[in-house]
Amino acid sequence: MADKSGPGYADIAAHYRRLIEDGKLRPGDAMPPMSQAREEFGVSITTINRAYRLLKDEGLTVPRPGAGTVVADRPRVASTGAARLQRIARTGKAYAPGETSIDHRAELRSCNDPMTAQLLGVEIGDEIVVRSRVFLRDDKPAVAALSCIHVRALSVVPELLEARPFERFWQEIYKERTGRQTTKSPERRTARFAAPNELDLLDVQAPENAAVPVLVLVNVFHDDEGPLEVWEDVYAPGLWQVEGEKP
Structure with a gap:
């Protein structure tokens, strides 16, 4: 049962999760003793124990003899695109600790995927801007990210066709130049078999024609037009995601 006078265990776990994502708690750092956390949040030791157990189950923390609970060296949890944007807003940093990106590409391409065409409000065969990159964690491919952008954005942000990372989220530049606000629909999550090019991007070694399941997250952004x-984020096999959008 949650403490009536304080936050629930999931809220406390989310607090520490953000500290880990933002690099304020780094791999190997000791988590606060449960007695200290209990006093800080004003809840029972049972609630703190449940929060710590959740972080352990998510792979974010591990027990270490003589040190108690510490942040895991290589957490198997990867941030969603939405959580990444929230982290940028909180910290101003484009990457989480131990994260970088490679293989940046940008081009005009005909939209041949029916689902993308429907979500983007275009017809099959219409030109769209496609930007892609691979996020690395500790020098290993973690997420293959694909952005399909309506071609009308190109007249406002021509830099979209430059194959380089933006120093900040490109939509911030779009909003500055147009005065239009953008909104995000609820994040969609599904699983499917990886395409051969996705296996190559994620450096997954699999037998030819093997069916390799991957987790896929889709975010759709709108403005008043x-x-x-x-x-779309495609996760490497072995990585998984936890809710990262709640404050």
Whole structure:
């Protein structure tokens, strides 16, 4: 049962999760003793124990003899695109600790995927801007990210066709230049078999024609003219995601 006078165990776990994502608690750092956390949040030791157990179950923390509970060296949890944007807003940093990106590409391409065309509000064969990159964690591919952007954004942000990372989220530049606000639809999550090019991007070694399941997250952004961007994240096998959008 949650403490009536304080936050629930999931809220406390989310607090520490953000500290880990933002690099304020780094791999190997000791978690606060449960007695200290209990006093800080004003809840029972049972609630703190449940929060710590959740972080352990998520792979974010591990027990270490003589040190108690510490942040895991290589957490198997990867941030969603939405959580990444929230982290940028909180910290101003484009990457989480131990994270970087490679293989940046940008081009005009005909939209041949029916689902993308529907979400982006275009017809099959219409030109769209496609930007892709691979996020690395500790030098290993973790997420293949694909952004499909409505071509109308190109007249406002021509830099979209430059194959380089932006120093900040490109939609911030779009909003500055147009005065339009963008909104995000609820994040969609599904699983499917990886395409051969996705296995190559994620450096997954698999037998030819093998069916390799992957987790896929889709975010759709809109402005007052309609859909603006469809953002798809494909996770490497062995990584998983936890809710990262709650404050």
